[in-house]
Amino acid sequence: MKSIKALAATAVIATVSLSASAAPTTFFGEDPTTAGVLGPNSTTARNTFLTNLSGTGTEDFEALTGSQPFNLLFPGTTVALNATLAGTISLATSPSTGRFATSGTNYITASTGNFDITFATAISAFGFNGIDIGDFVTQQMTITLTDINGTPTAFTVPHSLNIGNTAQATLFWGFVDAGNSYTSISFANAGGGDTFAFDDMVVGDVGQIVDPEPNGVPEPATLLLTALGLGLLGLRRKIK
Incomplete structure (x- = not known):
């Protein structure tokens, strides 16, 4: 009976740790042609991303002036999330x-080149609206997340190529990661x-993620271990 108790406890712990170590979940939607507003596919992706968060803020750049680097501020769970945006960028009005x-x-x-967002307090969620991405290029944009251990993870944004200079294309790209936090994002x-x-x-921190499995879809291994844990607990009751 002691071995059954220990095995059941191990299954529960493994379920938690697998859930916490899942890779970032990304969100993407694109509209290659719009009428000068965020397109429906982009909007759907953004709204789906936001359903996984609570208490986050949106930087619309309306209060910014001057030139980069730009200092940004977002609400966090316990402290404000300070960010610095710098690189081959400028403010347009x-x-x-x-x-x-x-x-x-x-x-x-x-413009052509790289730019970075660095965070004084690590974050676990990030998303943005992109406009006019994909004309005059033959390769897709890469976004690299660097976590609190200094480990980089690169993502390719799967946007269309050569979309047309005046198509007013829009997209949304974002990620949520309940199992890791990040100190910088490079474009x-x-x-x-x-x-x-x-x-x-x-931008959001881990405490602002409302569902540790985005959209409520657990990993298959998590489901297996959960079933194992429940089965062993049931067996324990029968033995008693």
Whole structure:
């Protein structure tokens, strides 16, 4: 009977640890052509991302002035989340060819090259609206997350290529990770002379994630271990 108790406890612990160590869950939606507003696929991806968070803030860049580096501030669970945005970027206050704000009038434009967001307090969720990404390029954008241990994880944003300079394409990309936290995010523009925009950035810490398994879909291994734990607990009751 002692061995059954220990095995049941091990199954429960393993379920928790597997859930906590899951890789980041990413969210993506794209609209290659719009009428100058965030497209429906982009909006759906953004809304799905936001259902996994509570108490986060959105940076719409309306209060920014001057030039980079830009200091940003987001609400956190216990402390404010300070961020610094720097690189080949500038603040725009009116629409340009293919580019526009998805709220208000201000947005950030990025030219060929890299830019980074660094966080004074580690974060576990991030998302943004992208505008006019994918014209004049033959490769897709790469976003690299660096975690609290200094380990980088790179993601390719699966946007369309050569979409047209005036198509006003929009996309949303984001991630949620209940099992890890990150201190910086780097954007690598694929080059080719592409200038794009982004707006309405969302940042959250691990305490603002409302579901440790985004969208409530657990890993198969988690389901197996949970079933094992429940079965062993049932066996223990029968033996008693």
